[in-house]
Structures are given as C-alpha cells and as structure tokens.
Amino acid sequence: MSLNYWCNSFNLYKFAPLLLITMKQISDLTSNVLFETEKGYTYQCDTTDSIVVNFVDTVSSYKVQDFLIFQRKVNSVDIMNMLYDLSDQSDAQLIETTKKNFSRNLTICEIVQLRELLNGTKFTLSLNSMLCDVLIANLA
Amino acid sequence: MKDLLRNTTSLSEGIEQILNLQAKIESDASNKYLAMAAWLDRNGYANTAEYLYKQAEEEREHFLKVFKYITDMGGIAITPAVAEVQQEFASFREVFEIALQNEIAVTKAVNKVIAKCRAENDYATEDFMMWYVAEQREEEKNARRALEFFELINENEAAGKFALDVQIAKIGE
Numbered sequence: 528m529s530l531n532y533w534c535n536s537f538n539l540y541k542f543a544p545l546l547l548i549t550m551k552q553i554s555d556l557t558s559n560v561l562f563e564t565e566k567g568y569t570y571q572c573d574t575t576d577s578i579v580v581n582f583v584d585t586v587s588s589y590k591v592q593d594f595l596i597f598q599r600k601v602n603s604v605d606i607m608n609m610l611y612d613l614s615d616q617s618d619a620q621l622i623e624t625t626k627k628n629f630s631r632n633l634t635i636c637e638i639v640q641l642r643e644l645l646n647g648t649k650f651t652l653s654l655n656s657m658l659c660d661v662l663i664a665n666l667a
Numbered sequence: 668m669k670d671l672l673r674n675t676t677s678l679s680e681g682i683e684q685i686l687n688l689q690a691k692i693e694s695d696a697s698n699k700y701l702a703m704a705a706w707l708d709r710n711g712y713a714n715t716a717e718y719l720y721k722q723a724e725e726e727r728e729h730f731l732k733v734f735k736y737i738t739d740m741g742g743i744a745i746t747p748a749v750a751e752v753q754q755e756f757a758s759f760r761e762v763f764e765i766a767l768q769n770e771i772a773v774t775k776a777v778n779k780v781i782a783k784c785r786a787e788n789d790y791a792t793e794d795f796m797m798w799y800v801a802e803q804r805e806e807e808k809n810a811r812r813a814l815e816f817f818e819l820i821n822e823n824e825a826a827g828k829f830a831l832d833v834q835i836a837k838i839g840e
Contacts, residue, residue: 559668573669591675592743652672653680659670 562647566640569648587628597624598645676741683742690733691747697726702752714836767810774803
C-alpha cells in the first residue's frame with residue numbers, strides 16, 4: 528500500500544502542515560544542542576531566545592545574560608580551597624542562580640562537571656556568534 | 668541557529684571586562700576624593716574641601732556613565748566593591764600631589780580602554796570613551812594648576828595656607 532493510500536484513508540493530508548511544523552521544531556531542537564557531557568547537555572531554544580541546561584536531572588532555562596552570570600559564578604568557585612579545606616561544609620557548595628532557576632548543593636566533582644558543561648556551552652555560543660559575523664560580513 | 672550572544676549585547680567579553688574595570692577605577696577615584704575632602708575639612712581647609720567634595724561627585728557621575736553604558740549595550744555591569752582608600756595625608760600639598768597621580772592613572776586607564784576598542788573594532792565604545800579623553804585632559808590640567816599654586820604661594824608664610832585654600836577652590840570656575 529502506498530503512502531498516498533494511508534494519507535487518504537486517515538485524512539492525514541489535513542494534518543500535514545501541523546506535522547511539518549512539529550517536525551521542524553524537533554529538528555531545530557536537535558540541531559541547537561550546544562554542548563553535551565556525560566552529566567548533562569545544553570541547547571538553545573530559538574523560540575524563547577533562551578538556553579536550556581539539563582544537568583544531573585535538573586532542567587533550567589536562562590536568558591543569555593543570566594546564563595553568563597551563572598557561568599561566571601560557577602567558574603568563580605574556589606575549587607582548590609574546597610579541596611584543601613578538611614571541614615565537612617567544604618565538601619559541597621550551594622550554587623544558586625539569578626531568579627533561582629537553579630538551586631542545588633553541589634559536590635566538588637559536580638561543580639567541575641557543571642563548569643565543563645557551562646564553559647563548553649559558552650564556547651559554542653561564541654563560535655556561533657563568530658560564524659554569524661563572518662557570514663554576515665561575506666553577504667554584505 | 669540564532670546568534671543569541673550578539674542579539675543580547677553589542678559588547679564583546681573583553682570590552683565588557685575592561686569597561687567594568689574602568690567603572691571600578693572611577694568609583695575608587697570618587698572615594699579617594701571623598702577621603703581627601705574629609706581630611707581637608709577637618710584640618711580647616713573648608714574651601715578646598717568643598718572643591719574636592721564636588722570632584723568626588725563628578726567622579727561618581729563618571730562611574731555611573733560607564734556603568735549605564737554597559738547595561739545600555741546589553742552587557743553585565745558589575746557593582747564595584749568599595750576598596751580601602753588613603754585616609755590620612757602628610758600635608759596640604761601632598762593631597763594635591765596624590766590627586767594628580769590619581770588623575771594620571773585614570774587617563775592611562777581610559778587610553779587602555781580606547782586601545783582595546785580599536786583592537787576589537789568597537790567604534791561605538793571608542794566614540795563613547797572619547798568624552799572621557801576630553802574630560803581627563805581637563806582634570807589633569809586642574810590638578811596641575813593646584814600644584815602650581817603651591818609654587819606661587821608660600822604655604823609657610825603668614826596667611827599662605829589660607830590663600831592657597833581660597834585660590835585652589837577657584838580652579839575650573
């Protein structure tokens with residue numbers, strides 16, 4: 528039986544535009560993955576102009592500025608100090624982001640993993656920006 | 668994929684960093700003038716104290732101008748921490764010697780920002796910073812003029828300090 532038969536039988540042509548839109552969105556979503564590590568991934572949502580971070584089963588969404596503040600905050604954690612400090616409270620640190628999108632007590636390992644994810648994401652954002660710059664310059 | 672970074676801000680990370688540093692330098696300069704004004708005030712130099720209180724206000728305006736520019740351009744402006752400043756001075760003259768050194772340091776910092784703007788082709792920020800170039804030319808001239816008065820008026824003679832206090836306060840009028 529042909530595809531045409533199935534489409535006619537179930538009146539699928541009526542839903543075709545809807546299916547196409549959904550497929551486009553899914554395609555956009557997968558192509559906009561910015562960075563991926565063993566512990567999480569990030570992607571850019573072009574509909575909401577935001578960056579979605581999925582890290583150890585916590586999903587949070589950020590506007591670019593908030594994402595950059597988050598990244599800088601995680602980078603500013605003094606890991607060496609935490610390593611050398613033998614007290615219990617230095618085993619983990621509360622990482623909170625602006626607007627409380629993300630609020631978790633992270634261990635040293637998790638902070639390093641989150642740092643890797645966020646820095647990788649920032650790298651992809653910068654690379655995309657540079658590529659856009661070059662493309663626009665060539666078009667002009 | 669949209670260029671979210673560029674859509675959000677027209678400042679590169681390097682320019683944003685150096686502008687935040689400039690904001691901190693201006694903010695520190697304001698506090699330094701405030702400490703000088705307080706020292707002059709408690710030592711009886713009421714006119715020059717008033718002059719430096721105004722300078723402190725002016726430096727704060729300079730700080731706010733950079734600070735607002737960063738946010739206007741979509742950058743992240745960082746409120747500078749209040750640094751320790753010199754509270755005590757050896758003499759009336761030393762206050763203005765330090766004031767001149769501070770102004771020279773600010774001028775050098777402004778030049779660094781402009782050099783960075785040129786390296787990164789950020790002409791909008793360069794244009795914005797040109798206002799500071801003109802301002803610093805004036806500030807350095809005023810700081811030098813204050814020291815010139817110490818050459819013209821002997822502060823150790825009768826009423827010398829009083830005359831200096833009156834004349835320095837008139838600079839820039």
